[in-house]
Amino acid sequence: MSEMAGSPVAGPAGGDFALADGFPEVGREEWRGLVAGVLRKAGRPVDGDGGAAVEDALATRLADGIVTRPLYAADDAPSGPTGFPGAAPYVRGARPAGTVGGWDVRQRHADPDPARTNDAVLTDLENGATSLWLVTGEGGLPLAGLPAALDGVLLDLAPVVLEPGPDFEPAARLLLDVAEERGVGAAALRGGFGADPLGLVARTGDAGDLAGRLRAAAGLAVRTHRDLPGMWAVSVDALPYHEAGGSDAQELGCALATGVAYLRELTASGLPVDAALGQLEFRYAAGADQFLTIAKLRAARRMWARVAEVSGAGAAAGAQRQHAVTSRVMMTRRDPWVNMLRTTVAALGAGVGGAESVTVLPFDEALGLSDAFARRIARNTSSVLVSESHLGRVIDPAGGSWYVERLTDDLARAAWAWFQELEHAGGQAEALRSGLVADRIAAEWERRSRLLATRREPVTGVSEFADVSEAPVVRPPAPRPPGGGLPRVRRDEAYEALRARADAREAATGVRPRVFLAALGPAAAHSARASFAANVFQAAGVVPVHEPVSVDAATAGAAFAASGAEVACLCGSDALYDERAVGVAEALRAAGAGRVLLAGRPGEREAELRAAGVDGFVYAGCDVVAFLASVLDTTGREEGLEGRREA
Numbered sequence: 001m002s003e004m005a006g007s008p009v010a011g012p013a014g015g016d017f018a019l020a021d022g023f024p025e026v027g028r029e030e031w032r033g034l035v036a037g038v039l040r041k042a043g044r045p046v047d048g049d050g051g052a053a054v055e056d057a058l059a060t061r062l063a064d065g066i067v068t069r070p071l072y073a074a075d076d077a078p079s080g081p082t083g084f085p086g087a088a089p090y091v092r093g094a095r096p097a098g099t100v101g102g103w104d105v106r107q108r109h110a111d112p113d114p115a116r117t118n119d120a121v122l123t124d125l126e127n128g129a130t131s132l133w134l135v136t137g138e139g140g141l142p143l144a145g146l147p148a149a150l151d152g153v154l155l156d157l158a159p160v161v162l163e164p165g166p167d168f169e170p171a172a173r174l175l176l177d178v179a180e181e182r183g184v185g186a187a188a189l190r191g192g193f194g195a196d197p198l199g200l201v202a203r204t205g206d207a208g209d210l211a212g213r214l215r216a217a218a219g220l221a222v223r224t225h226r227d228l229p230g231m232w233a234v235s236v237d238a239l240p241y242h243e244a245g246g247s248d249a250q251e252l253g254c255a256l257a258t259g260v261a262y263l264r265e266l267t268a269s270g271l272p273v274d275a276a277l278g279q280l281e282f283r284y285a286a287g288a289d290q291f292l293t294i295a296k297l298r299a300a301r302r303m304w305a306r307v308a309e310v311s312g313a314g315a316a317a318g319a320q321r322q323h324a325v326t327s328r329v330m331m332t333r334r335d336p337w338v339n340m341l342r343t344t345v346a347a348l349g350a351g352v353g354g355a356e357s358v359t360v361l362p363f364d365e366a367l368g369l370s371d372a373f374a375r376r377i378a379r380n381t382s383s384v385l386v387s388e389s390h391l392g393r394v395i396d397p398a399g400g401s402w403y404v405e406r407l408t409d410d411l412a413r414a415a416w417a418w419f420q421e422l423e424h425a426g427g428q429a430e431a432l433r434s435g436l437v438a439d440r441i442a443a444e445w446e447r448r449s450r451l452l453a454t455r456r457e458p459v460t461g462v463s464e465f466a467d468v469s470e471a472p473v474v475r476p477p478a479p480r481p482p483g484g485g486l487p488r489v490r491r492d493e494a495y496e497a498l499r500a501r502a503d504a505r506e507a508a509t510g511v512r513p514r515v516f517l518a519a520l521g522p523a524a525a526h527s528a529r530a531s532f533a534a535n536v537f538q539a540a541g542v543v544p545v546h547e548p549v550s551v552d553a554a555t556a557g558a559a560f561a562a563s564g565a566e567v568a569c570l571c572g573s574d575a576l577y578d579e580r581a582v583g584v585a586e587a588l589r590a591a592g593a594g595r596v597l598l599a600g601r602p603g604e605r606e607a608e609l610r611a612a613g614v615d616g617f618v619y620a621g622c623d624v625v626a627f628l629a630s631v632l633d634t635t636g637r638e639e640g641l642e643g644r645r646e647a
Contacts, residue, residue, distance in 0.1 A: 039572065077402045196237050281322075
């Protein structure tokens, strides 16, 4: 949020009035004092009367050492220039008009069947898409199927961007042949050939003949600049680093180092700097944190403008061509409908951040080949944002926000430091070969995995509010993308493994794993922890059984036996735990419970509770993945089943 002064606006009668009229003027220190009082009442006292400690207590710590504050004012804005839209350093947009009128809606196609691809391509172009992104070769459409896939496409109106892997030269020739056969002149053809030798190394780990591929990409760029004014030759794809679990700064730094490597190669092949810059397009991931996405795209343009400046380019040549793609890492396989919300927020961030082209991946992308409904929702997402939410009517909507400007600056500095480290290591190719990139990204993913395991980074429909009764969404398998290099990760992967174990148990026995919620006392005393525990167990596909509403030492054994569960979890208030937990735990053990758990922190009575048969505790901030894995270990044991049957 930002401090708001009494900004005058026109009143209903034409006079001026201040929005803050009638309210006392409050400065930062007064605000801190008031917040300190609230924190004390909430049991979170801060040192002294507040001061900066108040903001520290409410700050959010992100990856890359970035800290976001609860309040931003004019003095928090970075001191460096942001320029104007369409002017260096291009923080506020690559074009003077920004994304007014909307962005290029670029839809991705990787179906290996040319006929199905052609049907999907034409449907997209007839219903809101403005360009095509075709994956060819391994993981997509066979290159020989490209002419059929483009049948009926007006190549002088619809730009085509290829992702051809190592076959960028034959793919470029084939696309040009198709255009020539259909009477589309070189001057009318638009799009990109997608040469990305370093991205291929990141994906596959194969650096064989990298030097030859770099020379071939540069040669393609020279020919493209000379003969095809509406095309570019080279893609700087940062998605491999994002999809391996990299942070935003790591993604930006790797993209920048890759772009610099290509710029060196292209200029060494004889292209002037300005022309070489025009042969590159950068591809970034857009995530569900819209502010980070906005800041990332702005920071990317700022850093690339600096590279162009020190390379001797003209001022107009430093604008980075950007393509934003909604993140695959954030997409879930369970409850995939929630992905529609994630991609909407991501597309909003991409558009507001100034991306010239935006790809919204279909909500079922993680499940296989998307159906027509999913592709329709994906392309309509941009249409709604541009035409109904009117994002296409404003130049740089985030410009001037002290929060966004500071976040942009912080992210640019973190990314620049990583870029410099890559350069000192010998450049992007050497950093990939040596394992520097892989090791650093793996460390970041390990850090983030801990946040996911403890649900400090929640995943709606997966780690939070999972639906164990949902019908699976099934799609035809998609072609396997190239691998062997950096891994591909997803936020849901640890929980997906747990759900798969529960599903396998149900398939083998006909019964889904269950847990008996042994609720103590009235609903007012146990509802909070019973709801919390049920939410946790459902993340692993374990069905919580809360019947009867409340139990005690005398009734817990019979209720557990009737539940069909193998594990029990006590749920109640701390006071009721002190009074009843030991007796109820002993009764559950006697009834054959394979494990007895307790919702809440163990506190000072942990030893006594464990002696009574309590095996573990589940609470906010615990490692939920490890906890649920141990629960599934118990529900799969035959001795647990036998013990319950004997009881």
